[in-house]
Amino acid sequence: MNIRNEIINITNSINNKSGYSSELLKTYDYGDLDKRDIAYIKRCVFTEIENRFFIDYVISKCSDLELNKLDKIVLEILRMATTEILFMKTADYAVVDEAVELANNLTHYKDYVNAVLREVCRINLDEEDLGDEIKFSINKELLKMLNKSYSKKTVKKLLKSFFYKSDFVIKQNKLKENNLKTNLENQGFVLEQHPFLKDSFIVKNPESTIDTNEFKEGKFIIQDGSCSLCAEVLEPVENSIVLDICAAPGSKSCNIQEITNNQSIIYCNDINENKIYRIKENVNKCGVENVQYMNFDATILQEDLINKFDRILVDAPCSATGVINKNPEIKLFRTKKDVEDLVLIQRKILENCEKYLKKGGILVYSTCSLLKEENEENVDYIENKLNLKREDIDFYGDKNEFIKLMPFQKGTQGFFISKFVKD
């Protein structure tokens, strides 16, 4: 296997929107490549996507041909090599040689690639002069939506935060383990208590946490701090009947059953049949019991579920703008139309879930979106159009209308949680 061929293959899959980059990079078949090469591929692909518009801008400054008229493979070779020259420590001459050889094997543009990359090696840019779209590699429509949701100052902080790494957080699974911190520290891991979640820890040296027996045996799950809050806000109690309507891969379902010590019955649904096995895998690994599986489109009303549940979690499909730092392609591809379509889906799911909830039952609506359309505006919609009353949420000792975690605060991803009770 050739490292640079694999970089181009993965980048093409991301360009074709075959899935989130974090998932593609994790599940890609790297064949016989060693750990160092795999790490290089991941870093190069991620950096290129994270800086795509800036990189294209640099290439356009160094090219006589217009980028949108270039052969797709040639453009990808140039993007990869430009990433290596500008952001990685590989020697420029080696990068240019490798790229030219690849261009020679795959295309007729060897001399052109050579000429452009020699210019890239010499380029001197004043980044201050660049607009936000290029500087932060974000598409116009998404930038406009962020500007509509936040002040200029907050948007600037968000744009910078898209390049931050969130803390690596693990959540102890009390169904299986009560002594996680000591056990992992005895193996050399450095753990810090999470600032606002009692059974969660920030791992300072996370490499190889997934190789531990504790992980393989489901004694902890890897879960951003903000996510496990959903289960707490839902307040599941023993003997309650719970619906997790958009459940895959099932981490929040596991959190819920953990709180009731497996003493509630949880129905896990997802539209995607293939993802049901991911829920089952997590449930089995974590020792979670009393689970029923369902596989339907939550936008379509299921008459047999009406008035059946004491608790419902709607962890809705969303723009995922709160996890751009893990999936930077969202900055490039997410459109206004996508968000409008998602809002319709979210509202339809909420309308149906209101019917599934018993009187006095609790519904939690959460997203990993930063956009007001999917968060605050949906809260208004629920309050005004559905038979659900918003409840304040206790967080950090304060009562909050909802919890909104921003990716530039507290080392978490962007996340939104709101809570309602049925009248």
Ligand SMILES: C[S@@+](CC[C@H](N)C(=O)[O-])C[C@H]1O[C@@H](n2cnc3c(N)ncnc32)[C@H](O)[C@@H]1O
């Ligand atoms: C944000 S993820 C859920 C994450 C999950 N709650 C967890 O914590 O592991 C949203 C899920 O909704 C599912 N989904 C999308 N549209 C749906 C629909 N119309 N009906 C049911 N599930 C849907 C997706 O397949 C995806 O697995």
